[in-house]
Amino acid sequence: MLFYSFFKPVVELKNDLSICRTLHSVDQYLNIKLTNISVTDPEKYPHMLSVKNCLIQGSVVRYMQLPPDEVHKQLLQDAARKEPLPQKQ
Amino acid sequence: MADDVDQQQTTNTVEEPLDLTRLSLDERTYVKMRNDRELQGRLHAYDQHLNTILGDVEETVTTIEIDEETYEEIYKSTKRNIPMLFVRGDGVVLVAPPLRVG
Numbered sequence: 001m002l003f004y005s006f007f008k009p010v011v012e013l014k015n016d017l018s019i020c021r022t023l024h025s026v027d028q029y030l031n032i033k034l035t036n037i038s039v040t041d042p043e044k045y046p047h048m049l050s051v052k053n054c055l056i057q058g059s060v061v062r063y064m065q066l067p068p069d070e071v072h073k074q075l076l077q078d079a080a081r082k083e084p085l086p087q088k089q
Numbered sequence: 090m091a092d093d094v095d096q097q098q099t100t101n102t103v104e105e106p107l108d109l110t111r112l113s114l115d116e117r118t119y120v121k122m123r124n125d126r127e128l129q130g131r132l133h134a135y136d137q138h139l140n141t142i143l144g145d146v147e148e149t150v151t152t153i154e155i156d157e158e159t160y161e162e163i164y165k166s167t168k169r170n171i172p173m174l175f176v177r178g179d180g181v182v183l184v185a186p187p188l189r190v191g
Contacts, residue, residue: 014180030140030177061177068144068173076134076142077114 010040010065011056019054030058110135110184118143120176121183125151129187130174139178146174 010020011032018040024033035053048054102108110132118132120141130143148169153162 009175058177059179062180063171063177064175065171066142066173066175073115073133073144080114080134080136081111 008067011061012063012065013056013060014062015060017048019048019056024053027058030061032056032058032061032064107135107137113184113186117187119183119185119187120181121185122176122180123182124180126180127151128174128176132184135184136178139181139184141176141178141181141184143174143176144172146171148174 008020009023010018011034012018019034019037020040022035022037024035026032033053033055037048037051037054039048113132114134116132117129120128120130120143122128127149128143128146129149130146132141133144134142148171149166150169151164151166153164155162
């Protein structure tokens, strides 16, 4: 289930760093490229003032906060229902 | 030409643990995560890695502080509401119907 249309997710990492701004791309491993980033809570989180673009390893992501109106809930649910689960034989 | 096209129809039988999760789609669900975090939200999607998409989520982070003088454990919890959340599956420990405090 790959999603490309989420423009400004807030990505929360496992070290509690929260980054937001433009989602550039996502790959099959859920590595995330963000461009023109800004840190959501500059005082609380480590300072990344000089970083504009970043590539985040997928395994370090804890959450991604998505804009609710850009999500097709019905599509997601149908896709999850039909998702072929790994079959054991 | 043998072709098993569309062999994977949506099955209504519960065969695997993830089938139970499928029953909770579009329902309020409780998700327990690592680092003493809990989420309660409407389950919109999941996959075999337990990556999850939850809507109208309330996140609860529980921390234990130890009083220096009395050495007693103080449980504190912080709550947060997020309208739509993708959760990476490697942090998920448990997926269940919501806990009801009776």
